[in-house]
Amino acid sequence: MIIRIDRDTLQRRLVKVKWGLIPFWAKDTSIGNRLINARAESAATKPAFRSAFKTRRCLVPADGFYEWKKGKGHQKQPYFIRNADESPFAFAGLWESWTAPEGETIESCTILTTDANDLTRPIHDRMPVILHPKDYELWLDPEVKDPTLLKPLLRPYPSEEMIVQPVSAKVNKASYDAPDCVEAVSVNGD
Numbered sequence: 732m733i734i735r736i737d738r739d740t741l742q743r744r745l746v747k748v749k750w751g752l753i754p755f756w757a758k759d760t761s762i763g764n765r766l767i768n769a770r771a772e773s774a775a776t777k778p779a780f781r782s783a784f785k786t787r788r789c790l791v792p793a794d795g796f797y798e799w800k801k802g803k804g805h806q807k808q809p810y811f812i813r814n815a816d817e818s819p820f821a822f823a824g825l826w827e828s829w830t831a832p833e834g835e836t837i838e839s840c841t842i843l844t845t846d847a848n849d850l851t852r853p854i855h856d857r858m859p860v861i862l863h864p865k866d867y868e869l870w871l872d873p874e875v876k877d878p879t880l881l882k883p884l885l886r887p888y889p890s891e892e893m894i895v896q897p898v899s900a901k902v903n904k905a906s907y908d909a910p911d912c913v914e915a916v917s918v919n920g921d
Contacts, residue, residue: 732745732746732747732748732791732792733745733746733748733789733790733791733792733824733826733840734746734789734790734791734792734821734871735787735788735789735790735826735871736871736872736873738873743871746826746838748826748838748839748840749763749837749838749839749840750763750767750839750840750841751763751764751765751766751767751839751840751841752766752767752769752779752780752783752825752826752827752839752840752841753766753827753829753837753839754766754778754779754780754782754783754827754829755782755827755828755829755830757829759831760829760831760837762779763839766779766780766841767841767842768841768842768843768844768859769825769841769842769843769844770843770844770845771823771843771844771845771860771882771885772845772885774825774843775878775881775882780825780841782827783825783826783827784825784878784881785876786873786876787825787826787827787828787873788823788824788825788826788870788871788873788881789824789825789826789840789871790821790822790823790824790862790867790870790871791821791822791823791824791840791842792819792820792821793819793820793821793822794813794814794817794818794819794820795811795812795813795814795913796811796812796813796822796858796859797809797810797811797812797898797902798810798812798851798854798855798858799854799855800853800854800855807903808897808900808918809897809898809899809900809902809903810854810895810896810897810898811895811896811897811898811902811912811913811915812850812851812854812858812893812894812895813893813894813913814892814893814894815891815892815893815894820861820862820888821861821862821864821867822842822843822859822860822861822862823842823843823859823860823861823862823870823884823885824840824841824842824843825840825841825843826838826839826840827839827840842859842860843859843860843885844857844858844859844860845857845858845859845860845885845886845887846858846887847887848887848888848889848890848893849890850890850893850894850895851890851893851895854895858887858888860884860885860886860888861888862884863884866884869881869884870884896915897915897916897917897918898912898913898914898915898916899911899912899914899916
């Protein structure tokens with residue numbers, strides 16, 4: 732689900748879309764599997780994202796996100812990262828509308844990523860761009876097309892406003908969806 736500006740009413744609207752951006756010029760939907768995120772530093776100029784960056788920006792609501800830290804061998808420890816006060820937030824996203832040769836229209840999205848903040852850097856070198864609520868209006872405004880006005884919003888979220896906790900490897904299985912996915916677990920005797 733994303734939040735975007737409805738072009739007819741100019742009001743925010745919650746819309747269900749496919750994860751993985753399918754550029755309007757794509758020949759088929761398979762490209763979306765590789766475009767689940769976009770680097771904030773280059774999204775305004777990359778062919779797959781630049782059109783959406785100009786006029787089809789969105790908010791992707793979330794209450795946290797996962798990152799995996801490499802361990803010994805092939806093991807990776809998942810971590811759940813969220814606001815310290817457990818409040819929801821929104822990732823900076825882009826959306827696109829693609830029409831298949833048969834006429835079916837598919838709407839899709841991607842999130843923007845940036846350098847990791849001090850809290851998440853020990854786990855991964857990148858993190859999703861989390862927008863501050865005061866920046867939502869500017870980010871969603873389809874009249875704002877100048878990347879120099881938008882790029883200052885695409886920064887690492889403040890570490891002091893977040894917490895990170897190790898969670899069960901159950902989150903590695905896409906079909907597993909239960910409340911314990913976000914419960915902290917002990918790692919290495921912690």
